[in-house]
Amino acid sequence: MPSSVPLPRGTRSPAPVVVPLAVAILAATSCAVANSGGGGDTGDAGDTLRIVLAQEPPTLEPCEASLTDTGVVVRSNISEPLIERDPTTGELEPLLATTWRQRTPTTWELDLRPDVTFHDGTTMTSEDAAFSIDRAVNSDLACNVDGYVFGDERLELEVVDEHRLAVTTTDPDPILPLRLSFIEVVPRTTSTEAKVREPVGTGPYLIERWETGVSISLRRNDDYWGEPPAYPRARYVWRSEPSVRAAMINNGEADLSTALNPEDATEDNSVAYPNNETTALRLDGREAPLDDIRVRRAIGLAIDRRAIVDTLFDGLADPAAQLVPDGVVGHNPDLPIDPPDPDRARALIAEAAADGVPVDRRITLIARNAQFPRVAETAEAIQYQLASVGLDVRIQMADTAAHLEYQLRPFPEDVGPVALLVMHGNQAGDAAFTTSQYLLSDGPQSTFGSPELDQLISEAGELSDDARQEAFAAIFAHQNDTLVQYTHLAHMRGLLGRSPSIHYEPNAATGDELRLAEVRPAREEAR
Incomplete structure (x- = not known):
């Protein structure tokens, strides 16, 4: 699912550690994010399931449940x-x-x-x-x-x-x-004029209270048609620092936490899982110098994916050559992952410059706070690697609302060339959901395309079974060969914070829809 859709955040200046961090990455040495202390809200662990998120959901509107930060609370809960x-x-x-x-x-x-x-x-x-x-x-x-x-x-x-x-x-x-399967059912009395803040649904939990900036409390739906969940109540709080979220698990202040950092994870407080998310840079091909395919290819050749995966992601990812991972219909296992080639990247940029392309124009690299662990460090590493081949890049960290402005049409005007760090999760398991969003010329999350690719996507969508798989695999190859709107980084794996007091096995959907009815006290499982 989307995200399965990428999310954005506020703005900050590039950190002064950009060069040292990137040098460390190029050397493939380990980096650590300094822990920051912090407490959390406590509760009755026997009565209330306590979840700590990376950020407050922007909305609980059910028709927005395909957005990760909304779906993790709303969907199937x-x-x-x-x-x-x-x-x-x-x-x-x-x-x-x-x-x-x-x-x-x-x-x-x-x-x-x-x-x-x-x-x-x-x-x-x-x-x-x-x-x-x-x-x-x-x-x-x-x-x-x-x-x-x-x-x-x-x-x-x-x-x-x-x-x-x-x-x-x-x-x-x-x-x-x-x-x-993406449509959440609501009563026909729900407003059609505006999105709702606190929805009415049929799920195993209903909203008891949303205290903006503090917490969201749910209570069990005693009239639920299905099996009642184990916990009478659930409470969400949010802490932006992964180390704080890990500490809340360690200290018994939370039962589940999204997105821990590798350095904060232990066998007792977390579990790794494949989350179907792929990170990539979306290059705005409407703006110079990103409107030149040579510059876009150079960006892909400048980035050392393996070093980023090994150093910043602690190996909890795999270098990517396409927007969907293995297991999604349309994944192309034959696409090569370009090794870094800074010399070739410099040559392409020089060639473009000789033809009058303004390669010295500043490119804004926009990333979302808490998008994934060490996202700021990843942006800094990319900035350094692109600078090493002659591109001028500045980092802009954004909150969810601000990032969405750049992620979804209509895109902001007069902002110059943008490389948007996106994280796409195809939870539905079919490439149609990716290509219609990210590759169509007028796709909601695509800045440009081509008539030929649009036609290929349309034809693939009408096919079934093996023919569908082959058609979408060819589309991802076509994007890499002729369009290069994306510089793919990695297929991600997540780290879910999990208290020893509960039993819950994460799956590929956990990052987008954390089904509370599947969580049970560990003592029940031990019986």
Whole structure:
């Protein structure tokens, strides 16, 4: 999923340790982030599941649940989709819908689970499901799920009866049930004029209180249609420093924590997991000098991916040559990962300069605070490596809201050339969700493209099975050969902070949707 969508933050000046840090990376030596002390909120560990996040969610609006910082709280906790994808097997599983089938080439029919109630006590029907899809996809709310999952598609919805719904697309869509797994169901009384702050859903928890800047408290939904979760309450707090989050686990102040740094992780306080996230630089090809493919290729040749992975990520990643990792339909295992070649990079930049390209124009490298562990150090390393081949780069660290302004259309104007550090998670397991967002000429997270690539993406989306895999694999090769909008860095693995007092096994979806109903006290598992 997206992120599965990258997120941004505030601004700071480049740290004075840029050169020493980057030199250390080039030498492939280890770096450490200084620990900072800090406490956290305590609670009754037997009654309340305590989670510490890297930052406060920007919104709890269900139609924005494909944004990582929203989905980790909302998705399958407060609200639920009709269909759920098993993050381990990739199989689609029933949730609020019990069955689905393709009635015609363009129409799918779904049967809904009876006797499901919303947190406000009203009964969920197919009218609510139709409303939720229409609100997220066909409305003017500009929901992230609309652009990320459905693009420009408009869906026709038919309420067949109280518990049956038909969804019709303009063209045949072989993965419509997978797309619908991104739609969170809300009551048909939900506003269509504005996004909501505290949603009503059908999930195992409901919002008890959101104290802005402090915490979000949930309590168990006693009328939940499924198995009740083990913990009567859950409480989210946020601490930006990974060392503080680790300390909260160590001190018994938190049970779960997102995104620990390797140097703060131990066997007792954390567990590693594949999180389906890929880091990359998105190069704005509309602005000189990034509008010249030679400069874009030079950036890829200047970066030492292996040194960054080994030094800053402590090996908890693999160098990447594409936006999706192995396991996603369309991943191309044959794409080479370019080794660093600074001499070739300098030659390409010199060639571009000789043709009048303003290669000395300053490029802004924008990264999001807490995007991943050591993100600031990673930006500094990239800055140093690009400077070593003759490019002028300044770093701008941004908060989530500011980063989203650069990440999603419409992009800011008159800001000069931008290299945006993105982290894309394809949780859905199909390259269509990546290419429609990041590679189409007018994709919500793409700054440019080509008619040829647009056509290839359109054709691949109509295919199934092996033909679909081969078509999308060719698309990633085409991007690297002819477009180079992205300099890929690494396929990431996450470190989840986990107290010995609880039992929870993370999976590839954990970074985007932390399902609280799957968490149980360790003492129960020991019985």
